Structures are given as structure tokens and as C-alpha cells.
Amino acid sequence: MVNQSATKEKIFQAALSLFNSKGYSGTSMREIAKAAGVNVSTIFYYYSDKGGLLEYCFVTYFEEYINILEKGMKQLESADPSTILKKIIHHLLDYQYQNYQLSRFVCREVSIDSQIVRETMTTYFRKERYLLQTIIEKGIEAGVFRKLSAGIVVIQLKGMLNQPFLNSIYTSEVWNIYFQDRYYIDQYKKQLEYWVDVFLSKKTSPVEKAIG
Amino acid sequence: MVNQSATKEKIFQAALSLFNSKGYSGTSMREIAKAAGVNVSTIFYYYSDKGGLLEYCFVTYFEEYINILEKGMKQLESADPSTILKKIIHHLLDYQYQNYQLSRFVCREVSIDSQIVRETMTTYFRKERYLLQTIIEKGIEAGVFRKLSAGIVVIQLKGMLNQPFLNSIYTSEVWNIYFQDRYYIDQYKKQLEYWVDVFLSKKTSPVEKAIG
Amino acid sequence: MVNQSATKEKIFQAALSLFNSKGYSGTSMREIAKAAGVNVSTIFYYYSDKGGLLEYCFVTYFEEYINILEKGMKQLESADPSTILKKIIHHLLDYQYQNYQLSRFVCREVSIDSQIVRETMTTYFRKERYLLQTIIEKGIEAGVFRKLSAGIVVIQLKGMLNQPFLNSIYTSEVWNIYFQDRYYIDQYKKQLEYWVDVFLSKKTSPVEKAIG
Amino acid sequence: MVNQSATKEKIFQAALSLFNSKGYSGTSMREIAKAAGVNVSTIFYYYSDKGGLLEYCFVTYFEEYINILEKGMKQLESADPSTILKKIIHHLLDYQYQNYQLSRFVCREVSIDSQIVRETMTTYFRKERYLLQTIIEKGIEAGVFRKLSAGIVVIQLKGMLNQPFLNSIYTSEVWNIYFQDRYYIDQYKKQLEYWVDVFLSKKTSPVEKAIG
DNA sequence: TATGAATGAGGTTTCATTCAT
């Protein structure tokens, strides 16, 4: 997260912004350099490759992402599944909100099926799978969650978690909802926590009354 | 949907497949030509432009997509919101399942914020918004759906609808779930219909007992 | 030898001339394009690679080179070793003289120890080795040639054969000898044939009297 | 020959090795730095230029080369041409053998017709010409050598002298002869001395019986 | 309808080099 060199960070930010609006392949190194106010060669000095820049984005994103998951992991024994899951949703949405550009880009580019994506991603996502699956299954065993397929539930959840960042043009242009704003993110967060309570959980929690 | 020329269709399919695995910008006309077994110039003959090829993909996708929505539209008066919504979910998932490659590509590329995307997409999505919003609000008015923000609900729903196609590498590599298979799509479909019943709707429907 | 396309040939000649004076690595594609009067892309269209251009040079050179050797091969049974060897020397020098630029370049670049050189070259030179070694050994067995190590003799011979083309700056600048001229090549040819007669062969032939 | 600084020498050796396998133009400063285990800037500190490094190679090579020739020069009056020539061949081959990499590189790069090569080389080679021509002509006058063109003879001789170093891949890969080994160099040396005796000289010397 | 030849613009990357430290 913390960049040693100011120049390196400047390049990173410029790249992120451009990758977001034009896609990774659609962005040229020259454009990035220009946006960062450095010479093209400087990018190669720091990231060695265009691929290196991409990898750096992925690693930076997942490093913190996995951190959040691991904090959830530690509470697996002590707290109840519903609370943990809601906490994780809370932190993930917050993290993606605070790293809007990066999240948008990674969520999007991850859907490409290239070598580098496959390799980088799979490791992180296997960890994620382990955590989420465990939580869901514990909840089911404890009789708190409904008997649903853990896989399908997680895929559903992930779809919901990414959507605000993935399709931000859609949300803003069509719905006038701006997930760069705290307000909307918080609303969406509540909705997902609510989903845990009424969709996943067998009995509706007190939160339900507050919203629905 | 129906291509006049076999050659044109061949090119379309080849392009689709490549766009999916390398992205639109990451795919070159030569690659498409090679994959389609035709000369590069032939692509220009049929689609005039690389942009033309992209547009053709979008139009082809949304043509049928909007068809499905419009069928739902016609039932707005006669049928109840919950049933209509479930029908739409059913048809959309089916459509995307049957046009796997195309859906994957469009869902993904739509997240880029370029001129062409913005223009093509917005028209279709505004229609979609009108329909879905109307259904949700009618349901709320009728006291069938919970009092939720229509916008947030639709965004949530769209996230869930796209996820299986967008992140197919994720689902297959990490969860061994293959949405190219009828079986998994049907399971997922049930889950979303269930979501309509227990999350959106105030009272849990009989379906709930069957699953949860 | 015969180029299908006039453009391709033009590029080839321009490349050859530049490779000779600046070396392969020292010559840029742009320079070649400019010298050939075509666009840079055209070179890539025909040769696909800078490496492809290099390979084309090698193959073109060795194709005819090996032809000459194979003609010598066929006479192995019928003619005497001394005559065959002199014929080969005669034809090789003629060939190199007629393809001055190409020979100069290949002889020089062959001394680099890269992958492509190793691969292309070895095949041809093994054939050459077989022929020359056979001739020398036959001559020794027949008691016509002195008992010398065939390997050392061939290396010595090859050094002499290449020298005029390899170091043409040296010969012209220091000795005012121009091997682009028939006259000098013929003189040099005589010298090497003479070498066969008095150095390789046991008894000095009548030719000796004519020269020495 | 004697490098003041160990670092400077390290760089020199690394450069030599790389120049040999990839050519001068084909080798980058970074590669040299990496091979030498120093920073790129260090090379510039010691040699100021890439050209400076090249010049240093040439000068280092020719300094000793010309020394050997000058020693021969001094004996022009006292000793007989045949003996002097053989001594020179002996010392030159020894020198090139002991500075294998350097000789290989210089012999090869000298064949390029660039400004720097022309300038550096010509001075040294004119000296060489004077010595060798004088020896040959003296021999002819004295009736010891055959009446041959001095120029052609020297060119022939130089071809033979360089071949083992120039085409070392050829000799090793095709003939399994390794001129890095004393044994093979000595054999080759004998062959060339023999060449002086039977080809250049009118009457065969006693050495002939020993070999042929 | 379909192609091969050719191109200009721009892509990524590497190069030798400098400068402050």
C-alpha cells in the first residue's frame, strides 16, 4: 500500500485512472507517462513491463483484500456466522469504496481469462472461498442459515459486492446513484446486511423492522 | 440474430471468442481473421470498422435483451409483480446462458466508460430501468414487496444476474461451477427466484419450504 | 535465389548492403526501409521479423553454397581428389565473388555465436565437412595427398577461402587489392589451386612451374 | 594490458565475453554491467562511452600485436626470412591463443567497415604490411621463396591466422577441434610453419619429413 | 465476395547516457 517512491506512486495512480476509463489494453504507456508527468522510460524503470504494472495493481489490491478476510478468519470461533459475514461485507465494501479506482479496475480486468489473471487471482480467491464457505456452512450447521448451496450463495454475494464498482457508469448514468459517495455506499451496505438477515438467515432479525 | 452471410457469422463468432479471452482492445483484426479463417480485408468488407464489429456485438445482444424486457412490459397490468419479475429473471438468465460468449463479452465491455458504450448502452438500460422500477414500485404499492429503494434493489439484482457470466473463470476455477451447464444455471435461477420470494417479498412463498 | 516479389528483393538488397557496412545489429529496420524505398511495415510484411530477414540471408546463401558442394559430391567416384578439390575451390570463390555482399555478410555474421546461427549453419557445414573430409582422406589413401590431419587442412582452407570477402576493407585499404574485381579473384584462385598442388599434394604438379 | 583498477578489468572481461557472443552492437551497456556485477554508471565512469570501451579493446589488442611484429622487425637483417616468418606466426598464434576472447572479438569486429574501425586499424595494419611484405620480398630476392605476389600471400596467411579464432563455433561444433586447447593450437601452428616450408619456400625443409 | 500488397500511426520496449548523491 505504501509506495517507496513518489514517482512510482504517481505513475500507479495515473495508470489506474486510465485503465479504468479505457481498459488495460486500451491504455498506452505513453498516455500513462503523460498523465503521470514523467518520461515513458520511467515507467519501465519502476515496473519493468506493462504486465508488471498490471501485476502490481493486482497484488496491491489483493494484499489488503486478503487482510480483511483474514481478520474475519480469526473470529470464526468466537463470533456467530451472521455477525462475521456482515462484518466482512462491511469491511470489503468500505475498502472498495476507499480504493474506488483500483477496485473498479481489478474487478473488471479479473474477468478477462488471461494467464496472469488466472495465476494471480486463483491463490487469493481460494483463500476467500475457504473463509466464506466455512462461515456459510457453520451457519447452516448451527441452524442459523437456510440450507442453501454455499457455492451459489457466495457467487450471488460476490456479484452483489462488485456490481457498484463494476458498473459505475450504469449506476450513475441510469440511476443517478454515485457509489463514490459515502451516502450511497452506506445504503447499499445496509441492503446487503439485510440480505444476510432475511435471505440467508432463517429468522428475520430486528434490523428488518428498521428497514423493510 | 440471423446473419445473412455464413462468412459474416464466422467472423462474428471468432471475434466473440477472442474478445472474451483477450478483451476488445486486446484483440487484433488479424487475430480475428486468422481465427475465422478469412482474410483481414474481409472483416472490413462486412463490418467496415473495428468499431463496427463492436457495435454489431452490442446491438445483437441488446436487440433480444430488450425483446425479453418488452414481453415483461406487456404483462405489467395483467400479472402480479412477483410473477413478472421471476419470469424476467428466468428469461434473462436463459438468454444469457444460450448466448454465453456474447453475454460475457457485453457485460464485461459495458463496464468500460467509452463514448460508444455510453451511447449504445444508455438507451437500452433506460428502458430496462423503466420496466424494473415500475415492477418494484407496483409491488411495494400493492404491499407485496418490502419498502426498499428500487434503485438499490435493481442494482443488486443486476449484479446477481451478470455475475455467473462475468466471472466465469472465478466460478469454474474456484468453485467448479460451470454456468455453461444447464444444471448450474437452473440452480442459480431458483436461487434468484427465491430471492424475489423471501428478500423482496414480505411474506415467504410456498417455494421457500421446498428449498430452505 | 529468384525472388517472387520485386519489393521483397529490393528490401533484401538494401538490407545486405547495410548489414555489410554496419553489421546486423547495428542496422535498423528504418534504415533498411529508407534504403529500399519502402515503408518499414513492408519489411515486416515480407520477412515478419528482423530475425526473419537474417535467416533469409543465411538460407539464400547456403542454398547455392550447398549446391556447389553437392555437384562436387557426385564426382567423388569418377575424378581424382586433387581435381575435385580444385574445382570446388574454383566454384566457391566464383560464387562468393558473384554474390559479394551476401558472402561478406554471411561469413562475418556466422562468427557470432547465437542460437539462430548455430542452428542454420551447423546443418550446412556438416554436409560440407563430409564432402571435404572425404576428398582429403581419399587423396591421402591414394597416396596423392600428404598425410595431414583432414580437420586442420579444411580449417586452413576455409580460412583462406573466406579471407578476401571477410576483410575486404583490409585488403583494399592496406593492399589495394579489390576482390570485387575479376582480376584479383582469379589471381587468388590460382594461388589456392597452387596450394592444393604443392602443399596438399606430394609431388609438385606442372602448374608449379607456370607460377613459382 | 595491465589494468589499474580491478573494477575496470572486470568490466573489460565481461564486455569482451558478451561482445564475442552477441557482437558489439548487439550487446547493451546494461548487460555488460550485469555481467560485471557493477552499476551501469560505473562503466561510463571508467570508459566514458560505449565507443570508448570498443576503442579500449582495439588498443589493448593491437598494442601487444604490434609489439610482436616489431620484435620480428628487428631481426630483419640478422636472420633469414623463413625463420623470421615462422617466429612471427608462432608468436602471433600464441598471443591470440592467450587472449582468446579479445582476439576473436577484434578479428571479427574489424571486418565491419565503420569509421572507428577504419581509423584504428589502418595504422596498425600498415605497419604489419610493411614488415610482412619486406620479409616475403627479401625471401624471394634471396631465392628462398617462390616468386609469388606478396599481397596475395599475406592475405592468404592472414586468413589462415585468424580462422581458428574467428570461426570457433564452426571448428568446435563441426570438427570437435578446440583452439582454446594448447594441443590444437600447436598442431595448427606446425601446419602453418609447414606451409612456410613447402608452399612458400622453394625447397622442402627437414620439418617436412617429420610431418608429411 | 474476397484477397494480398502496402502503409502511416502508434504500440511497447530498450538504448546509451546524465546527474545528483
Place this chain on the structure above:
DNA sequence: GATGAATGAAACCTCATTCAT
């Protein structure tokens, strides 16, 4: 004596595209 950060120029190569056929 030696280095790391940074650069401008130019390297190789690919791109979408056109045009004559």
C-alpha cells in the same frame, strides 16, 4: 569510486486500414 533515478531518442514491431484486383 560507485550508484540509483530519470531521461530522450530510437529501436522493433503491431495496429487498423486502404486500394487495386
